Amino acid sequence: MEPTATTAPALPRSIEQIRAEFPILAREIHGEPLAYLDNGATSQKPLAMIDALDRYWREHNANVHRGVHTLSEEATALYEDARTTVASHLGADPREVVFVRNATEALNLVAYSWGRTNLEAGDRIVVTEMEHHSNVVPWYQVAQEKGAHLDWAPITDDGRLDMDALAALLERGPKLVSVAHVSNVLGTINPVEEIAGMAHDAGALLVVDGAQAGPKLELDMAALGADFYALTAHKMYGPTGIGSLFGRRELLEGMPPFIGGGSMIRKVTKELITWADLPAKFEGGTPAIGEAIGFGAAVSWIDELGLPAIHAAEAELTSYALERVAEVPGLTVFGPPAGDDRGGVGTSRPHVRSRVQRTSSHSRWLHMRDDACCPAIGAVRNIKLTKSGQSSDARRRLRKSSSSSACAKGSKNGHYNLQTERKKSRRFLSQLRARDPLSAWKRRRAGFNLPGRCLHFPAWAVVSALAMVRRLIRSWPG
Numbered sequence: 001m002e003p004t005a006t007t008a009p010a011l012p013r014s015i016e017q018i019r020a021e022f023p024i025l026a027r028e029i030h031g032e033p034l035a036y037l038d039n040g041a042t043s044q045k046p047l048a049m050i051d052a053l054d055r056y057w058r059e060h061n062a063n064v065h066r067g068v069h070t071l072s073e074e075a076t077a078l079y080e081d082a083r084t085t086v087a088s089h090l091g092a093d094p095r096e097v098v099f100v101r102n103a104t105e106a107l108n109l110v111a112y113s114w115g116r117t118n119l120e121a122g123d124r125i126v127v128t129e130m131e132h133h134s135n136v137v138p139w140y141q142v143a144q145e146k147g148a149h150l151d152w153a154p155i156t157d158d159g160r161l162d163m164d165a166l167a168a169l170l171e172r173g174p175k176l177v178s179v180a181h182v183s184n185v186l187g188t189i190n191p192v193e194e195i196a197g198m199a200h201d202a203g204a205l206l207v208v209d210g211a212q213a214g215p216k217l218e219l220d221m222a223a224l225g226a227d228f229y230a231l232t233a234h235k236m237y238g239p240t241g242i243g244s245l246f247g248r249r250e251l252l253e254g255m256p257p258f259i260g261g262g263s264m265i266r267k268v269t270k271e272l273i274t275w276a277d278l279p280a281k282f283e284g285g286t287p288a289i290g291e292a293i294g295f296g297a298a299v300s301w302i303d304e305l306g307l308p309a310i311h312a313a314e315a316e317l318t319s320y321a322l323e324r325v326a327e328v329p330g331l332t333v334f335g336p337p338a339g340d341d342r343g344g345v346g347t348s349r350p351h352v353r354s355r356v357q358r359t360s361s362h363s364r365w366l367h368m369r370d371d372a373c374c375p376a377i378g379a380v381r382n383i384k385l386t387k388s389g390q391s392s393d394a395r396r397r398l399r400k401s402s403s404s405s406a407c408a409k410g411s412k413n414g415h416y417n418l419q420t421e422r423k424k425s426r427r428f429l430s431q432l433r434a435r436d437p438l439s440a441w442k443r444r445r446a447g448f449n450l451p452g453r454c455l456h457f458p459a460w461a462v463v464s465a466l467a468m469v470r471r472l473i474r475s476w477p478g
């Protein structure tokens, strides 16, 4: 029997139409159309999200959960609708979705609230060598405080998680494993379902850093088996200052609040304070209301395009990009080859002077990232301080490649990126190698890098400083 061809789901609109929904992409910079490939750092914003924010600030602004007037009721309904949208995107109950500032805060919430309550001296936590600092530092801090050990699961030569080594670490009985769903450096998509099964069999909880997975992968919390899952909105076409933490309800219910203050209390007396129900227990103070509403709008926008179609389009662009950069001589490309476990992040090392890379990527027409491998490399370096034991070839190689301070060029696809932009990144990497490094650096430095350009004081700061000086002079004795 002939095998049936599986056709990738198509996006409901063309890439050109999708691009037209992003006002910023209409900009020309130095006479060239903007080619934005720094989506791993933050994504650009579609009109659907910008309009939702605009509407909220113009028509509905008020504090939530505390006013009895119309605006407050509207703001509360919009804020809670946003939570419901994020929750249904994750296949979760809205009570299991806590709004936080970003993925970093989500991971810190688990480390401080769950970690401080449940970890004791001698306990073990497993992280991996491909983590962003945000998924290392909180665990390092809580481990230091509690006298727990941090174990590092290594990566293989082709940038995948070493599952055998992870299994060996699990035999030591850790209480918690924390892993990135998609690596921001290598593009590796980790097999979270499998890791969840392994962790649970070993009696450990699984925390997943979904910062890079949010914009591209279908996320069903029950199917993935994650106990906690962190998202950050600004990488998902939403605003900055907002993200979410999914936590299994019984776990969140057993955890103490992370931040004390208004909104997270049920009752306060001089003798006793009790906590609000989930998720308010973890949302102390006035939340980022408009931003949460923008987050909801961005998630709806993603869901309307459809994640399977997004994933298929991105996979096509990624394999095109990997083919093109492979044509550049002398370029080291990190991470697994194109395939099911390779996301659209691309990090490569052009083997030229690091300072030149940094200045020349203040690029006129191409917006890529310097230093992209440093988060993970930083973690790899920390191993020297925190880990004893075996060292893998991959780790040695990465450490070697991090010997210059700005070691790599990183780029990541957005749903609006075109093959022509990927071609530009290839051209850029080729030019970088070909260019006379020192003179290019000096030219740019003379032209653009004046230190005074960094000093910007907003008008209100100047006015209030002047007012303070006047008050001081007036109150001076005599």
Ligand SMILES: Cc1ncc(COP(=O)(O)O)c(C=O)c1O
Binding pocket: 040, 041, 102, 103, 104, 105, 132, 134, 135, 180, 182, 183, 184, 209, 211, 212, 232
């Ligand atoms: C894998 C990963 N985790 C966590 C973060 C931190 O995200 P945020 O700065 O939004 O908290 C990033 C940001 O680049 C990331 O790529």
